[in-house]
Amino acid sequence: MQFTYDNLAKDEVLKIENDNYKHIIKARRHKVGDILAFRNLIDKNIYYYEIFSIDKRSAILKLKSFEEKIIDVKKQLHIGWCLVDPKTVEKELPYLNELGVKTITFIPSDYSQKNFKLNFEKMQKILINSSQQCGRSSIIDLHICKSLDEFISLNPDSYMINFSNKRVDDYKDEIKTVIIGCEGGFSKAEVENFNDQKIVGFSTPLILKSQTAVSAVASKILI
Template sequence: MIFIYEQSASQEHFTIKGELHKYLVKVRRHKEGDTLFMRRKETPKMLYTYKIVSVDPRVLEVALVSEEVNEQKAKQELHIGWCVIDPKSVEKVLPSLNEIGVAKITFIYCDRSQKNFKSDFKRYERILEASNQQCGRTTFMEFETAKNIKEFVQKHPETKVFDFCENILEDKAEFSTILIGCEGGFSNEEKSYLESLEVFRLNTPLVLRSESAALAVASKILL
C-alpha cells in the first residue's frame, strides 16, 4: 500500500482504531517509529507523512511529520468510450485500467449491449479507492454513460475506433478518446455510422474480448 485515505489526515496528532488499526498492525506489521503516508479524498494532491508514536492492542497513535503537494497521474489522458458489457467483467479489469492511468470511461449502450446491464458507479468508486492506495494514483477516474454510439461521437468528434480492419495501431500513438465495442462488436448500422472516423486494430491475429481490448489499447497508448 503506497498511501492511506484517512479523513483525519492533516491533523497534528490523531489515533487509528478499528479495521484500519487491525490492518496496519496485524497485516502490515507496522510498529512504533514506522512511517505512514496519508491523503484525504477531498484534497488528494496533498501527501501527509506521519510517524507512529505508539501502538496499543486497539489504538495506534500517529504524529504529523510533513505535508507536501504530491500528485501522481499518467503523463497523458485517455478517455475510453466502452460499449456496455457485464459489470462483473468491468470490475475485474477496473483496477488494472486505473493503474495504467485511464482518465475516464463512458459506458455506451450500443446495439449489441444487453440493456439489463447497469453500471454501479458507487461500487466502481470503492474499487478505485482501494486501487489508488495500492498503486499511488492521486486522481480519480471519471464515469459517464451515453445512450448510444451516435450520442457519444457527437459529443467527442475526435474519437478513434478499435475494430477489425487493416490499420494497425502504431507505437507511441497519441489518442485522447477511444471507442471499444462490446462482445460481438459493432452492428452493421454502427459500422456504417463510424466509417468517417479513424479505425485501427492491434497487431494480433487473435480475437480479443472487450475487456482485454480495453486493457491492451490503454497499455499501448499510456505505457
Template structure:
C-alpha cells in the same frame, strides 16, 4: 499499499480506528514510531505520519511532512466502452487504474445485453483500493453514457476500434486522446454506418480480442 485514504489527512494529529486500524496496525503489525502515508480524497497531496499511541482498537499519529505532489499521467486517455458483462469490467478496473486511464464512458450499444447493470458505487470502491495500492492520486472517472451516436457527437476526434482492415499506427497511438471500444461481437451495421471510415482502426494483431482485452491493450499502448 502506497498510501491509505483518511478523511483527516493533513491535520496535525489523526486518529486511526475501525477498518483503518485493522489494516494499518493489526494486519501490517505497525507499532509506535512507525510511519504511515495517508491521503485525503479531497486533495492530491499525501502526508507522512508517525504512530504515537496504540490503545486497544485505536491509534493516534502525528504529522511528519507533506509529500511532494505526485507526477500525473502524461496523457488524459478517455475510453468509450460499450457495456459488456459487469463482472468482466470489474476485473479490468484495477489494471486500467494502474495504467493511468483518466475516464471511462460506458455506452449502451446495439449488441449490449439489456439485463446488464452498471455497479458504479461498487466500482468506485474498487478504484479507491487500486489507487491506494499503486499510488495513483487522481481518480479514474466513470461516466454512464447513452448511445454510440451521442458519444461520437461529444467526441468527434475519437478513433474507433473495430474489425477494420487498417491497423492503428504509432502516431495514432501516441496522439489520440479518445478511443471507442465495442462490446462482444463488435458494433452493429447501424452503428458502423455512423463511423467515418478514416477513424476506424484495429489493433495490430492476428487474433480476435475480447472487449476487455482490447481496453487494456489500447491503454497499455497509449500510456506506457
C-alpha cells in the same frame, strides 16, 4: 502499499479504524512513533502522519508534514466502453488504473445486454485499492452516457477500435478518446454511422474479447 487512503487525510489529527486499522495495526504491525503516508485522492498531496496512540479498535495519528507529489502518466486517455458484464469491468479496472487511464465512460450500445447495472461505489473502492498499491495519486474518473450517439457528439474526435487496415500503433499519438465495443462488437449501423477515417484496429487476425481490447489499447497508447 505506497500509501493509505483516507478522505480526511490533511486533518491535523486522523483517527483510523475498521479496515485501515486492521491493515495498519493488525496486519502490518505498526507501532506508536511510526510514520505513515496517506492520501485523500482529492488533492495531489501526500500526508505523513505519526502514530500517536493505539487502542483495541482504533489508533490516533498526528500530521507531521505533507508535500505535493503527483504520480501519474503524462498522457491522458478517455475510454468509451460499451457496456459489458459488471464483473468483467470490476476485474479489469485495477489494470486500467495502473496503466494510467484518465476517464472511462460506459455506453449502452446495440449489442449490450440491457439488464447490466454498474455499481459505481464498488468500482471506486476497487480503484482506490489499486492506487494504494501502484502509487497513483488519482483514480480513474467514471461516468455513464445515454447512448453511443451522445458520446460521439460530446467527443467528436473519438476513435473506434474495430477491424481495420489502419493500426492503433500508427495513431497512438493522436488518440485521446477511444471507443471499445461490448462482447459481439459494434452493430453494422454503429460502424456505418461512424467516421471510417477514425476506425483503427490491431495487427492480429484474432477476435479479442472486450476486456482484452480495452487493456491492449490502453497499453499501446499509454506505456
